[in-house]
Amino acid sequence: MKYNNRFYLFPLLCLFLVLTACEHDTDQFDGPGLVDRFGEFQLLEGLTISRATVDFSAGETVIFGARFNKRLNFTLRITGMESGSVKTIQGFDNELNANNAVWSGGTTMLPLFKREMCQVELIIPDENNLTLTGMVEIVGTKSYEGSLFTDFETPLGANLFTGNFEFELTNRTGRQNDMPAAQGDWYFLFEGTDNVVPNFFVGLADISARVTGETYIPFPTTVPEDLYFNAFIYADGGPHGIAVIQFVYDLNNTGLFEDGQDQTFQLAGDYPLDFTGWRQISHPMSDLGITQAQLSKMVGIRLLLISNMNSQPSPPLKVDYGIDFITFTAGGPLEL
Amino acid sequence: MKNILLLLAFSLGLICIQAPLLHAQDGSALPSDKEAEAKKVHFNGLGRTIIQQTELGGAIMDNNPEKVDRVTDGEFLLDLAINATPNEKSEVQAILRLRNEFGGFFGAGQSIEVRELWARGIIADIVRYRVGDMDMVMTPFTLFNPDEEGMVNNPSIFQPQKDLIYYEQFYAEGNQRRLQGAKVDMGLNFSKGLKSADVMAFISRIRGADFFTTPTRFVGGGSVDLLSNTFNDSLGLKADLGLNLAYTWDDLTVGEANSGIRNAVTTIDFDVTILEQSKMGLHLRGEVGRSNLNVLEEDSISVYKIDDTFLEVGAALELKPQHLTLSVSYVDVGPDFFSIGAQSKRIGFDRPKSYFNRVGADNMVRMPGLFDISRDRSMYTFQLSDRLMNYDPRLSNTSPYGRATPNRQGLRFGLDWKPADERIEASVTGAVLNEIRGQGTNELKSFNLIRAMANVNFDKMIDWKNKLRLTLGYQYENTSRSGLEVEKVDLNSNLLEIGLEAELFANFELLAGGTFLTSNGRDYIPLIETFNVVKDFPDPFVSDDTEALLGAGLRYNFKKDTYVTFQYQNYSFARKTDPNNDYTLSQVFVLYTMNF
Numbered sequence: 001m002k003y004n005n006r007f008y009l010f011p012l013l014c015l016f017l018v019l020t021a022c023e024h025d026t027d028q029f030d031g032p033g034l035v036d037r038f039g040e041f042q043l044l045e046g047l048t049i050s051r052a053t054v055d056f057s058a059g060e061t062v063i064f065g066a067r068f069n070k071r072l073n074f075t076l077r078i079t080g081m082e083s084g085s086v087k088t089i090q091g092f093d094n095e096l097n098a099n100n101a102v103w104s105g106g107t108t109m110l111p112l113f114k115r116e117m118c119q120v121e122l123i124i125p126d127e128n129n130l131t132l133t134g135m136v137e138i139v140g141t142k143s144y145e146g147s148l149f150t151d152f153e154t155p156l157g158a159n160l161f162t163g164n165f166e167f168e169l170t171n172r173t174g175r176q177n178d179m180p181a182a183q184g185d186w187y188f189l190f191e192g193t194d195n196v197v198p199n200f201f202v203g204l205a206d207i208s209a210r211v212t213g214e215t216y217i218p219f220p221t222t223v224p225e226d227l228y229f230n231a232f233i234y235a236d237g238g239p240h241g242i243a244v245i246q247f248v249y250d251l252n253n254t255g256l257f258e259d260g261q262d263q264t265f266q267l268a269g270d271y272p273l274d275f276t277g278w279r280q281i282s283h284p285m286s287d288l289g290i291t292q293a294q295l296s297k298m299v300g301i302r303l304l305l306i307s308n309m310n311s312q313p314s315p316p317l318k319v320d321y322g323i324d325f326i327t328f329t330a331g332g333p334l335e336l
Numbered sequence: 337m338k339n340i341l342l343l344l345a346f347s348l349g350l351i352c353i354q355a356p357l358l359h360a361q362d363g364s365a366l367p368s369d370k371e372a373e374a375k376k377v378h379f380n381g382l383g384r385t386i387i388q389q390t391e392l393g394g395a396i397m398d399n400n401p402e403k404v405d406r407v408t409d410g411e412f413l414l415d416l417a418i419n420a421t422p423n424e425k426s427e428v429q430a431i432l433r434l435r436n437e438f439g440g441f442f443g444a445g446q447s448i449e450v451r452e453l454w455a456r457g458i459i460a461d462i463v464r465y466r467v468g469d470m471d472m473v474m475t476p477f478t479l480f481n482p483d484e485e486g487m488v489n490n491p492s493i494f495q496p497q498k499d500l501i502y503y504e505q506f507y508a509e510g511n512q513r514r515l516q517g518a519k520v521d522m523g524l525n526f527s528k529g530l531k532s533a534d535v536m537a538f539i540s541r542i543r544g545a546d547f548f549t550t551p552t553r554f555v556g557g558g559s560v561d562l563l564s565n566t567f568n569d570s571l572g573l574k575a576d577l578g579l580n581l582a583y584t585w586d587d588l589t590v591g592e593a594n595s596g597i598r599n600a601v602t603t604i605d606f607d608v609t610i611l612e613q614s615k616m617g618l619h620l621r622g623e624v625g626r627s628n629l630n631v632l633e634e635d636s637i638s639v640y641k642i643d644d645t646f647l648e649v650g651a652a653l654e655l656k657p658q659h660l661t662l663s664v665s666y667v668d669v670g671p672d673f674f675s676i677g678a679q680s681k682r683i684g685f686d687r688p689k690s691y692f693n694r695v696g697a698d699n700m701v702r703m704p705g706l707f708d709i710s711r712d713r714s715m716y717t718f719q720l721s722d723r724l725m726n727y728d729p730r731l732s733n734t735s736p737y738g739r740a741t742p743n744r745q746g747l748r749f750g751l752d753w754k755p756a757d758e759r760i761e762a763s764v765t766g767a768v769l770n771e772i773r774g775q776g777t778n779e780l781k782s783f784n785l786i787r788a789m790a791n792v793n794f795d796k797m798i799d800w801k802n803k804l805r806l807t808l809g810y811q812y813e814n815t816s817r818s819g820l821e822v823e824k825v826d827l828n829s830n831l832l833e834i835g836l837e838a839e840l841f842a843n844f845e846l847l848a849g850g851t852f853l854t855s856n857g858r859d860y861i862p863l864i865e866t867f868n869v870v871k872d873f874p875d876p877f878v879s880d881d882t883e884a885l886l887g888a889g890l891r892y893n894f895k896k897d898t899y900v901t902f903q904y905q906n907y908s909f910a911r912k913t914d915p916n917n918d919y920t921l922s923q924v925f926v927l928y929t930m931n932f
Binding site for chain 1: 644645647668670671672743772773774775776777778820822823860862869870871872873876
């Protein structure tokens with residue numbers, strides 16, 4: 001009987017455990033609200049643009065605003081009326097504000113923005129591509145980080161040597177403004193056909209470091225792993241052209257680029273020109289196998305136009321590319 | 337060299353086949369003294385050959401005739417278990433796997449690997465230990481491998497492929513989990529009050545570190561199981577009380593990882609025998625406990641902390657003359673209850689499938705169905721997951737994570753009938769549950785579940801010497817929620833299984849069966865990326881589906897667990913919401929399995 005009394009401790013213990021085990025936090029449901037997520041769409045506040053004109057060079061930004069009754073996917077598309085540049089901001093929210101819809105002058109699709117009028121479109125894909133529009137004017141363009149080598153906006157004079165040794169380059173080769181440049185108004189165009197001396201080589205252009213006002217190229221850092229080369233390259237999709245960019249080390253310490261005496265470095269594989277339009281290329285200088293000591297005495301950059309004769313038909317087709325805004329950045333590629 | 341080793345090992349295996357059967361492969365029983373004296377090294381294992389051809393058809397192929405529609409593959413493997421008992425208190429076992437893929441020649445597709453390695457023994461005749469691979473199970477809320485969905489009473493025709501999956505994924509009987517680590521246990525007997533006390537502790541590494549961002553993860557814990565003497569002999573009053581701890585943690589002291597988890601689950605389980613007599617037994621059973629989840633960053637800074645409780649308490653009445661057991665229990669598992677060891681599922685519905693993973697013009701990922709669940713081992717896992725894994729609401733919405741499914745409250749019930757003449761055996765289980773906390777709304781979902789199975793042994797009825805058995809399984813599940821139009825949920829599913837086993841001649845069986853699934857309605861499936869935190873709800877899950885898996889074949893049993901079977905199976909998947917992607921899968925296979 002003594003044991004029987006003890007036995008009843010078990011149900012009591014169970015009851016105690018039951019009473020203490022049924023309290024849960026039920027104040028707020030889990031996840032986003034379904035009404036907020038899947039309910040009928042309502043535009044609570046239309047597209048607002050924080051300023052009519054913006055000077056990105058002074059560090060100004062544009063903040064876009066709008067409010068909906070539920071969270072949804074949105075796309076903000078800003079298009080330069082003159083340059084055709086496009087900046088896209090995408091998000092998923094019920095509000096556009098300073099946290100998710102700020103533009104500091106960068107671009108998503110080259111070319112870079114100019115001082116120009118821009119059209120702003122707020123697109124809601126899930127609501128039959130509902131589009132709200134507005135305008136903003138750029139009065140000062142964004143200043144990009146890094147050290148500019150050249151953007152071809154002013155004539156390079158004696159600092160540019162174009163080598164048309166086999167008379168294969170066309171007259172259009174050189175500084176051009178016949179189409180939108182990737183940055184500003186001018187870019188450098190290479191154009192020619194490897195049909196005189198069929199040896200892959202079409203032409204070259206040497207740009208001296210003195211274009212920067214210095215004897216050697218001023219880099220933001222000379223650590224090869226941290227130093228990034230950046231350039232915008234234009235291609236028309238023709239599959240036979242190859243862009244080669246060589247970096248010239250002043251091996252004989254003359255402070256001048258002397259062909260055959262100085263050492264050049266180039267990226268393995270070079271830059272195939274099988275795309276269309278402007279594209280950014282970036283890579284660390286360590287990819288070239290260059291040392292820190294060599295980086296401190298880079299005396300110029302050589303651009304070459306190569307025609308891939310292995311893939312060319314007969315007679316070979318014209319090859320070309322454009323290049324613009326050659327810069328060097330530290331710590332990572334140029335951020336648009 | 338590899339080939340020579342392979343040949344040597346295979347020859348050893350063949351020699352062992354000729355030897356008398358001595359030992360269970362899992363090492364579950366120590367050899368007798370006589371045996372130990374006679375032989376200290378034993379060989380046993382498993383050999384398997386499967387060759388199969390799978391063909392994809394239906395509307396999805398009609399619309400994309402250029403796609404590959406047929407796959408033939410298979411494997412030959414030998415798992416050779418080498419078991420040694422160096423002395424009467426120690427035992428070690430290694431299983432070497434020799435595998436060759438169908439079509440693999442001269443080294444290609446061949447592999448030799450260690451499948452299992454463990455040692456065990458007794459220290460001072462008191463403490464048992466085991467190190468290496470081990471199968472562990474504690475309680476359904478601490479460390480447990482819940483059954484997979486998609487079946488109630490699997491027809492025999494589909495069981496060989498299921499057994500193959502279970503073997504490959506180390507799914508041992510009793511919902512055990514395969515772990516790698518160390519375990520000690522001991523038992524004490526008492527003369528008064530308590531009858532016995534069993535103590536067990538274990539530790540296991542469940543994930544290695546990459547020395548950068550992923551820390552080593554361990555799971556450990558133990559249990560104390562106290563069994564009382566009978567309090568009242570006439571009634572049979574006695575109690576069994578268990579204290580359990582399962583603790584999962586990341587080791588942040590090694591490598592560069594600076595973020596890790598601590599997940600502790602502490603429970604008390606009990607089985608109180610109220611009445612145990614010749615005609616009737618009555619038990620009060622249950623488990624109650626708490627989970628804590630803590631996400632730490634460097635210097636033990638807690639960045640996410642949550643805890644919750646659970647309980648399951650009920651009674652089971654056994655009517656012995658009627659061979660009937662009735663049970664009912666009340667369940668309350670908190671929405672924030674989180675137990676890595678118990679909630680990790682067997683099926684990873686987002687894992688890539690071995691066969692036709694992407695189909696159609698857009699190369700869309702094929703939705704897994706009954707066919708994949710019945711045969712594709714790559715969909716299964718024995719790993720522990722630190723987030724609630726994806727599930728298919730058509731197959732299991734009430735308890736996708738087993739009994740430890742969080743955010744459930746209500747009743748579970750069961751009825752089990754097993755008469756002595758074994759002509760018919762049947763069981764029914766069910767649940768009427770609700771959410772405790774809403775998902776995406778304050779409205780709560782309701783779940784109704786019925787699962788029934790029956791085995792009809794015609795051979796016992798007509799007194800036929802050969803086996804003639806019909807197996808049936810059925811599951812009905814309904815999920816509903818009221819509220820605004822976008823909040824409403826109403827999803828129904830029916831799963832029906834029919835199986836036939838007819839032994840035409842001695843050991844020669846005709847097998848046939850089918851599994852059918854229908855599902856219609858709408859639900860929202862939460863997107864969970866970390867722990868049990870609902871991040872979002874993708875598009876509503878809308879279902880109007882029909883699946884049918886049919887099979888027929890022959891099996892010859894050489895002896896228990898050694899057989900050869902030849903089967904044809906056909907599967908069809910139809911979605912009224914996407915008829916252009918309806919498809920069929922058919923397969924022919926030969927499977928030879930030998931346990932020795």
